[in-house]
Amino acid sequence: MMHPPKPPSIDHGIISFVWGLALGAFIWAGLLAIGISRPTAAIVAVVAGCAIFLAVRLYGEDEPRRPVRRGRAR
Numbered sequence: 001m002m003h004p005p006k007p008p009s010i011d012h013g014i015i016s017f018v019w020g021l022a023l024g025a026f027i028w029a030g031l032l033a034i035g036i037s038r039p040t041a042a043i044v045a046v047v048a049g050c051a052i053f054l055a056v057r058l059y060g061e062d063e064p065r066r067p068v069r070r071g072r073a074r
Helices: 012-033 038-059
Strands: none
Touching (some): 012 038
């Protein structure tokens, strides 16, 4: 019996960059839609994208659980 293929493993830094880029572009488009000038929207979007990248990079990865030690009660 064949098992379904697993998705490729992608480094957490790449995932963080994609989140920062995508949400930064979304913020940039939203700022343009409400009438903010292009240079101001670009600066705010770049700063927000960098902040999102750092937040996802630092806090976005789950830490693996430690196995529960089952020993004798003392």
